[in-house]
Amino acid sequence: MHIVAVGLNYRKAPVDIREKFTFSDESLPVALQQLKRTKSILECVILSTCNRTEIYAVVDQQQVCGHYIRSFLANWFQIEIGEFADYLTIYEDNEAIRHLFSVTAGLDSMVIGETQILGQVRNAFLLAQKHNATGTLFNMLFKQAITMAKKAHSETSIGENPVSVSYAAVELGKKIYGNFKNKNVMIIGAGKMSELTLKHLHANGVGKIVVANRTLQKAKELAGQFAGTFCSMGQLEEMLVEQDIDIVISSTGADGYVLTLEQMEPVMKKRKSKPLFMIDIAVPRDLDPRLMDMPNVYLYDIDDLEGIVESNLEQRKREAMKVDKLIEHELEMFHQWYRLLGVGPVIGALQEKANRIHQETMSNMLQKLPDLTEREIKVIRKLSKSMLTQMLHDPIMRIKELSAGRRGVEELDLIRELFALEDMLKEQARLPKDFLLESKPSESDDDRISPVNPVLA
Incomplete structure (x- = not known):
């Protein structure tokens, strides 16, 4: 993968x-x-x-x-x-x-x-x-x-040293005007970006604030935090004139432009050519790119904000x-x-193969030595199990060490081939994920090789 x-x-x-x-x-x-x-x-x-x-x-x-x-x-x-x-x-x-x-x-x-x-x-x-x-x-x-x-x-x-996109938009406004004293600002949109922008504007002593949004209640709530005025998207042109707006900062999730060239032409005539700075920090863009060709309209988009706050960026x-x-x-x-993801299945397959060898060996021995007592069988089973567990201990520890190295994947592949574990791993992969959790202990579970947690051990 x-x-x-x-x-x-x-x-x-x-x-x-x-x-x-x-x-x-x-x-x-x-x-x-x-x-x-x-x-x-x-x-x-x-x-x-x-x-x-x-x-x-x-x-x-x-x-x-x-x-x-x-x-x-x-x-x-x-x-x-x-x-x-x-x-x-x-x-x-x-x-x-x-x-x-x-x-x-x-x-x-x-x-x-x-x-x-x-x-x-x-x-x-x-x-x-x-x-x-x-x-x-x-x-x-x-x-x-x-x-x-x-x-x-x-x-x-x-x-x-705040340098978010909204902060950069405010910094651009400061570069244009020097400060925001007596400057009127319209914020289009009432999302998180607009709220951050208003916080920066408020901290910089902006004059009048107007918030426009598709949902009027959200515009009202956001404007209320900063003693501002609110309006609907249908009132944009009207408010740009009535509120004598100096700067427009737009950040909505609209599919199309919220202000077009056709909308702004009559607005600029009514404003008697007073300059209007417009900063579009939305993607897709909110403001028609053709606006930059209008007299006395100065349009900036999000790409223009790059490098605005170099002093803070240096730190x-x-x-x-x-x-x-x-x-x-x-x-x-x-x-x-x-790398450890592959360890568990490999160790599990190795232990399962050892368990099956142990069980088959015990079964063959009991067929050839039918006269063994229960106590003798128990002792042989315990000793043979102990031998296999001890034999597997060092290889398992070594598998974990190798898998943690930079060539862990290649090392695990080599171990799979060395112990011929491919069929065992395929068999395990076909089992339901919770098979081991849902399975009830069998009578021969005490014969199984003790598991070793590949991560914690």
Whole structure:
């Protein structure tokens, strides 16, 4: 099995490409089920944010998995592969795991060290788990990535000096105006990003605040936190004029533009050419790109925010080096866990083979020596069992040591061949998962070779 990560992110794909590959919250469960049914994909998680759409998958055919995932994206979004293939990033095995750790810790974010991505990865994993799209590998890997990211933020200063996308939008506004005193701001959308943006604006002494949202109650609740005014999406043009708005910051989950060129032309006439700065931090974009061609309208999108807060980022970059070391440690821990996955079945097969040899030998002996007393049989059985247990002890310990090494998988393959365990392993694989738990002890269970826990022993 192999782990791959395939997707588009802000480093390689511009926003006009990324916005075409955004999964809505409503469509994700269906997309996960369809992806899980894709050939060669055994487990999968879809991460869809404003800066990235990435598919993480456990696959059984590394050579062709990229093709299958590209085909899934093309079919789902009805876009020819040739139109986006050059923008894709593909990570495999070790690099895919490292990439997930980096993404979750915020090292791969546009604003390094931001914490919002941690919650987004967590939600993506929990949704995939809920819809049975994950299994043994991803249940372990994503939990480890989330735990590692929390540790990174608590043990380093990677998350200090706020530089989230919303903070960067406010910093851009400050670069434009110097300060927000007496400046009126309209926030379109009432989600988490909008709330964070308003917190930064409020802390910077903004003048009037207007919150617009599709659900009026949410707009009212958010505006109420900052003594602001609220309105519906249908009142945008009216409020831009009446409230004498200086800056618009938009962050919704709308499928189309919330403000178009046609809507804004009469608005700008009524504003008598007063400048309007518009910052679009949504993906897909909320504001019609044609607005940047209008006189006195200054439009910025999420890609324009990169590099806005370099001073704070420098400190985060230094802290990122500490997180990199943590990632390398976690990477090795995952590999150790993964290598031990194969140990249990191999040790179990070896013990089972020894048990069967022991039982067959005892059965043959009793046929040839029918006059043995019960006490003699018990003594022979106990001594022969002890001999086999002692004989197996060192090989089992050695198996665990070898599996923990860098060539653990190859070493286990050699052990399977050396002890001819292939048939035994196939037989075990056909048993129900809870077979050993559900089975009642047999009369000959005291003859069995004592089990050795491959992880704890």
